[in-house]
Amino acid sequence: MKWTADDMTVFLREKQYIDTLLLPLQPVSFTNEMKQSASMQEFVEALTREMEKQFKGRVMLSPAFPYLKQEPVEEQLPKIQKWIQEAKEGGFSHIILITSDAGWKQVEKSIDGMLVWMPFVPFENLENSYKKQIISEQMKQLLPLLTMKWNE
Amino acid sequence: MSEKKHNVSRRQFLTYTLTGVGGFMAAGVILPMARFAVDPVLKAGAESDMYAVAEVADLTEEPQRFDFSYEQVDAWYQSEVTETAWIYREGDNIVALSPTCTHLGCTVNWDANEDYPDQFFCPCHFGRFEKDGTNIAGTPPTEPLHKYVTEVRDGTVYLGTAEPQI
Numbered sequence: 001m002k003w004t005a006d007d008m009t010v011f012l013r014e015k016q017y018i019d020t021l022l023l024p025l026q027p028v029s030f031t032n033e034m035k036q037s038a039s040m041q042e043f044v045e046a047l048t049r050e051m052e053k054q055f056k057g058r059v060m061l062s063p064a065f066p067y068l069k070q071e072p073v074e075e076q077l078p079k080i081q082k083w084i085q086e087a088k089e090g091g092f093s094h095i096i097l098i099t100s101d102a103g104w105k106q107v108e109k110s111i112d113g114m115l116v117w118m119p120f121v122p123f124e125n126l127e128n129s130y131k132k133q134i135i136s137e138q139m140k141q142l143l144p145l146l147t148m149k150w151n152e
Numbered sequence: 153m154s155e156k157k158h159n160v161s162r163r164q165f166l167t168y169t170l171t172g173v174g175g176f177m178a179a180g181v182i183l184p185m186a187r188f189a190v191d192p193v194l195k196a197g198a199e200s201d202m203y204a205v206a207e208v209a210d211l212t213e214e215p216q217r218f219d220f221s222y223e224q225v226d227a228w229y230q231s232e233v234t235e236t237a238w239i240y241r242e243g244d245n246i247v248a249l250s251p252t253c254t255h256l257g258c259t260v261n262w263d264a265n266e267d268y269p270d271q272f273f274c275p276c277h278f279g280r281f282e283k284d285g286t287n288i289a290g291t292p293p294t295e296p297l298h299k300y301v302t303e304v305r306d307g308t309v310y311l312g313t314a315e316p317q318i
Contacts, residue, residue, distance in 0.1 A: 057256025
């Protein structure tokens with residue numbers, strides 16, 4: 001389900017089936033790492049869009065959680081915990097955080113959800129067909145992760 | 153003499169001129185409105201577009217996955233949409249099924265679960281469909297997979313829209 005009013009109507013009606021929240025974590029920089037931030041956003045967005053398409057009936061794609069890249073990830077922890085907590089109150093039993101920012105790996109244990117870290121592939125100057133191929137390759141790796149999580 | 157015959161009075165001249173100019177102005181306003189009003193009629197053919205998806209020679213009795221893309225305008229945003237079809241042949245008949253689960257819209261795959269060979273399987277809520285798209289009772293989906301309108305021209309399979317089987 002996408003974060004749109006139309007999909008939300010379906011979600012409210014079929015809540016018992018849609019139990020997974022996909023939450024992208026998006027580092028933002030307005031100085032040195034601006035370009036890297038954009039590349040990450042582009043890659044993670046394409047990937048999450050594809051995941052939403054594959055698992056539309058069970059996964060809700062949340063708007064990304066943005067934070068300043070130059071702040072240490074530890075500072076984001078309390079905030080992200082609040083997001084996770086509220087999502088759980090909202091009925092999502094599986095929370096999947098997806099990011100290209102390796103910083104989150106260090107605090108993975110303190111997060112009450114599944115963290116998926118995907119090293120980003122820069123899409124700059126890439127042809128569309130090649131981008132699609134990259135995303136579908138990454139998807140193949142992600143699919144078993146999700147089905148495994150659901151079978152826990 | 154002829155001058156007198158063709159004489160146009162001031163009043164007549166003004167009437168002709170004003171009617172003429174007024175007519176042009178009215179036409180300028182009304183014609184675009186009329187064009188907008190009939191526009192949907194002129195565009196009606198656009199939705200039934202068919203897309204070349206596969207070669208007949210590549211098809212087997214086993215459903216295979218084929219992707220095809222086209223441009224779609226969604227309100228003001230134009231994007232390239234990729235759709236997938238599971239296509240197989242049954243004698244001379246070509247069947248193309250939409251991979252969208254009729255339950256809540258996940259993507260189903262053929263022969264994806266070891267426990268249920270030769271069925272379409274939905275990973276989200278374990279919905280299952282027979283090869284011809286019929287939903288299997290006891291699983292969440294309530295209707296068969298949608299079927300694409302198919303057409304074969306010069307050995308190429310063209311697909312139209314996916315329509316419900318019931």
